[in-house]
Amino acid sequence: MPHNIRRLLAACLSAAAVSAAATAAPLRDSASARGLFIGAAATMGPLRNEPIYVETLRREFNMVVAENAFKMDALRPSATTYNFTDADALMAFAEQNGMAVRGHTLVWHSQLPGWLTAGNFTRDQTIAIMRDHIRTVMGRYAGRIVHWDVVNEAVADGTGQLRTNSFWHQRIGPEYIALAFQFAREADPTAVLYYNDYEAEGLGQKSDAVFNLVSSLRGQGVPVDGVGWQMHKINPFRIQGQHVTNAQRLASLGVEISITEMDVRIALPTDATELQQQALAFGDAVRFCLEQPNCTSLTTWGFTDKYSWVPSVFGGFGDALIYNASYQPKPAYTALQSVLEEGSPQPPLPPTGLTATAGSGQVALAWAAPSGAASYNVKRSTTSGGPYATVASVTGTSFTNTGLTNGTTYFFVVSAVNGAGESMNSTQVNATPQASGFTLQANPASVSVSRGGSATSTIGIVRTSFTSSVTLSASGLPAGVTAAFNPSPTTGNSSVLTLTASATATLGPATVTVTGTGGGLTRTTPIALTVTAPPGGNVTVTRAVTSNSPWFTEEQVRITNTVSLTALSVTIVVQRTTGVSASGQYNTVGGQIQQGNTSTASTITYQFALAPGQTLGTGTNRTFAAQMGGTGTVHPTSGDTWTVTYTAAGGQPVTQSGTF
């Protein structure tokens, strides 16, 4: 279980009160009163040898973390020995001064001892080493370290994946992370267990990866309690809406966050303007942490520019901390101090949740208020990313920008303002105003209906600043097809069109035009309609052979029709093989049918046709028979075919054919 933070902070406050004489308001005093850990990374040389370093650290901070002394290479000179000299000294310093301790870090791909990386250990041995390390180190200080960075920097840069070239990943596999957190919980159930990383503070691929990692671990019951945002930044830096959004989504997982290694490096030489910019970054960060309910600590990576990792790693950069190299407080220190002292005016954080809704010639904006905002500047550009021009200053959390050009895309940001200044801009949104009116969209725009059936298409009514009722109608319908809209007229955004085809509807393709009228406007959208014969058809044709012998064969076509036919022709072609000739034909309809046959040297063609002007009523298995006799080959034989062409009343001709 995590520490009782309130009790710890109360202890920090009383210790701070004792040591508060050096300045009017040490950071730790006001931070403790406001429930926040304010920490600094300490390095052992000056902690042992430089009184002003020690004095400043203990006076100003209620939390401390070892910059290097708790790392594995520092604690593990060999596989079998531990060296706790520095770590114990730092713990003693913290405890003597009523400071909480962050433990940094147990499982990291960097600063590993050579005996480990060169050791050729198996997976099981590596897990055992990791477990022993976590147990021994956490166990030694159990109950005395409030936050532990259990796993550090496991996500790779630029891929959104785990860092696969990490020693731990290579030897154990991705499950090293879950194992580390489980071992850590066992070793000290009181510590808040952190996953710590850099460049995962705002929104982006890496913070998504950290969020997904922590979400998935917690989903599996792995005890991850916190996410550390290192915050190694380049001046100028400001907290933005994306930081709030990221903190909120982590809060939704039930994890706390801490700013764990903050510094803001400046290109050297530094001028006064840059130091003021840097102060805004630190002021923003501490304000953010105070206002974000799940943010529990803000730690800077060092505190004096005299001792910082920055200059040796980033050539030409430095001055990244809140005291200068002579231990004089910089504007960044003053910013932390004034934000921590409740009520002192600071610029607000940027608004979050900005939305833009396009209308005709206008865009409606709305946003959520950050605390401490007195008013807002609404800024606009026609280029993504600005430069923005301020179009309005308002006190509410919404604004409708009118007089815009339809068809132009506008980009908006909003900043929050109070007596102390202006926040950074919110994240950008965009919208494209459109002329008032509506358009229709058929979905699907291509519909097939079979005779006797129906089909639907949803007619979307896409409105832009248009609330009038729209009445829908359909034209261009084939004979026998009807259209119905539900609902129509409508003030809604869609209507369902049902197209129904009668049993005799005209077959084939047609273009139906859907028309909407309303508010003085008329809009149309086409639907490609195809009327088909239903599966199995209103007319079924079968073939039959009722006799076949060397001397007589009868090949038949049988027609069943459930609709009246206004035209019908049946053709049967028989191969005139040696010795075979026509010997007769008949049908079971009667006088409405005209029939006859012709022969060539190779084929006999039998024809049956409904006489012109006649209608053939419905019927079953009407038979059209071709007879042949002789002494030749048994039929049917290859090439014997039938073809039926019919027209249902009101429809188009349909042809079916086949072989015997």
Ligand code: 9MR
């Ligand atoms: O500040 C630390 C520096 O003294 C070490 O040489 C370095 C080794 O990689 O680690 C520095 O601290 C790092 C921290 O442990 C993890 N996040 C990034 C920090 C800056 O590199």
